[in-house]
Amino acid sequence: MTSAVVADDSHFMQSVISDILEDGGIEVVAQARNGKEAVEAVIEHSPDVVTMDVEMPEMNGIEAVEQIMARQPTPVLMLSAHTDENADVSFQALDKGAVDFFTKPGGEVSMEMSRLKDQLVEMxxxxxxxxVGEASRSRPDARSTRQQTETTEPTSATASPAxxxxxxxxxxxxxSTGGPKMVEQVMSQLPIEADFRVLIVQxxxxxxxxxxxxxxxxxxxYEVSEAADGDRIGGGEAIVAAGGKHMVVSNYHKGRLRVKLTEDPPVNSVRPAVDMTMSSAAELIDDPMTGVILTGMGEDGxxxxxSIKAVDGATIAQNEETSAVFGMPKRAIETGFVDEVLPIGEIPDGIVNTVKDGAKH
Known part of the structure; x- marks a missing residue:
């Protein structure tokens, strides 16, 4: 049975979260009121996972994650309030080693958490x-990787002229799960000379x-922004699907593509869905395409x-060893339509090789 430590400065939220996890078959071995107690509980109980509140007294969630990763690496899921400030803090927690984050609902918390209980248990x-062992924690950060490539000789993949x-x-x-830092790493190493139009669904x-x-x-x-309905992008630009909305390609002409955002029902229980974006792209784009599936739970993608392979696109999946969760890549590989399975560090070169002049898909 999966065991968990629940850390939250609200006794009420501790109880709500613990009850949801216990009802879902996850054993809550300890509760903590702050980061300090969370670290102590991890050392004492060696749980499989920690749910960690962001803002807590004595030691906050970020400091607790850092301590846990240094003393006893354990997967951590941040539970964050839905605010801009908490968005920043949640990403800082990912930088310290947290695997992912789950947004606490607003309003009537107990009712909302109950509504989301299946999603929380699954995550x-x-x-x-x-x-989250040593190999995982030592993966290069996207920013440090970029700085390194700017001060050293370029690799063969990045040295090619346009x-x-x-x-x-x-x-x-x-x-999906574990994906944000992986996406940042890939994009940090993607040569602008390749002139991609990039669509990201996380x-x-x-x-x-x-x-x-x-x-x-x-x-x-690359110039990267959150997608807005009707956005057009060309070479050297990237857009990220907005949370809670599907992003589909609505038009493509002479190297410029347009997207629309919809609130259609979730696909694969998620919105945005990777399948929606990739399938719509395959229908409309008649120039070279490369599809990449990174770490994540479920079968989306x-x-x-x-769809991409059906129109002679190139396809890549992240390997199991470097995936935080080998759900999405595994399902993609099982289709038989993935060209290459690569560790995260080799995926940027793998992408570039698919669009080298004369590349065969």
Missing amino acids: VRSVAKAD ADYVENPTLLIGS HMPGGFTERFANRINEGSD AAGIK
Whole structure:
């Protein structure tokens, strides 16, 4: 049975979260009122996973994550209030080693948490499977990777002049649990010379995707923003699907694509859904396409990969060893339509190789 420590400075929220997890078959071995108690509980009980509140007295969630990763690496799911400030803090927690975050509902908390209980239990179970050992924690940060490549000799993948690439390539990236840092890492190493139009779908709630896009933009040579309905992008630009809305390609002409955002029902129990973006792109884009599935729980993206392959696009999936959760990549690979399975560090080169002039898909 999966075991968990629940950390929250509200006794009421401790009880609500603990009850939801226990009802879902997850054993809550300890509760903590602050980060200090959370760290102590992890050391004493060695749980499979920790749910961690962001703002707590004595030691906040970020400091607690840092302490846990240094003393006894354990998967952590941040529970964050739905505010701009907490969005920033949640991403800082990911930088310290947290696997993912789940937004606490507003309003009548007990009723809302009950409504979301299945989603919370599923995410806690998925995060519990994440590898946060030494190898995982030592992966390069997107910003440090970019700084390093700017001060050292370029790799063969990034050294090619623009003439070596096919014209008007589109890159579609899908990810979920454990994905934000992986997406940042890939985008930080993507050469601007390749001139991609990039569509990113990360399972993430509304209010967080704008900050996520800003972070990618800070670490990438590409111009990255959160998608808005009707947005057009061309070469060297990227957009991130807005939380809570599907992003579909609505028009493509001479290297420029337009997207529309919809609130259609969730697909694969998620919105935005990777399948929606990839499948719509495959229908309308007649220039080279590359689809990439990164770490995440569930099966979203598998149908999208099939759609891209059906129109002779290139497809890549992250390997199990470097995936926090090997759900989405595994399902994509099982379709038989994934060209390459690569560790996260090799995916940027893998992407570039698909659009080298004369590349065979």
